Amino acid sequence: MIAPAPAIPTGAQLMRHLVESAGAAREPAADMADLAEMIRTLIAVEAQRDTRVRLGGNLFDVVITSSGIQARSAIALMDEVQGGCGPVIEDPESGWFYWLVPPGSSSRWAPHTHAVCLGAPHTITLPSLNRSVPPGPYWFRPSASDRLVPTGPLREALAQLRPEPTPHAALAARLEIPT
Template identity: 50%
Template sequence: MSTPLAELPVVSSSAELMDIAIKTFGPRMTPAADMGDLARPLRALLNETNGRSNRVQLGDRFDVVLTPRTTAAAALLDDIQQGCGPVIEDPLAGEFYWLVPPGSAERWEPHPRAVCFGAGHTLTLPPLRKTAPPGPYWYRRPYWYSTSMRDRLVPTARLRELLVLLETESAPPQPLPEQSSTS
């Protein structure tokens, strides 16, 4: 049922129109509870699109394994599965941030050179197009950026195996035992 034009009120300002709307329809509705959750990824997407760093909650899209910089592990993952998965390098700290499936932190077994962080932590992602220093950059771009074979998160089981393998291979040489000299 529509109101004839002759019965519509004449208003002189937007504030007056708002008052009429409130009287007619009730007070302004509060946003739905899930709108805050929706706003966070939209802001993140806008930051990524506009080339800005972006602080994200871990545990939603991914968790992170923090290790010393190890290009050998990334290269081996490239060979094993035709693409490593997303990795951020912080050259100043000499660290890699491996983006792994969400929930990995709950199952991560202690490792002397790697720590896994998940829900309850945040991470600042570099701009998606940043692939070189200065500062943290994408050593391997994330899956949501391209459609290449690297469209996956880093598998934690394989990453752990490679870290153990590389740790034993790159262990410092042990000193030779003292030899007695006889003359």
């Protein structure tokens, strides 16, 4: 016995299904919120304003270390490894460096005695692209569209140079993580 072929929905049935599955008329689609956030970020960058962005996704994660002499030596080492270190932000108030590393690095980052790697759902405020000196956070190594800091060589440099003080306790307190 041959089963009848499934009925092909009419155009009207397809439209009704799409309308019903779209949700409330004033409720934006989830992917549109992401797009709107990305557009706001691009406008802020173009206007040379500090810009808050989510870590992870398609952009980057961040490795946090002290910004002391050992960390500065790690930047010099990364300059050699990369032919110019990838983007690093210094926050003189906290005494930290924020190394911008490839997205997804936080999920692969094993605990490190001198650094912490964060990704989603955390955020970071990027200084305007023209800020290269204090006060406030600034680009110690400017952001270039063609590179991030590779985690393997960075991890080795930090293990070798051991920047102090470590950010773990201060970061846990800032993020309100029980220790």
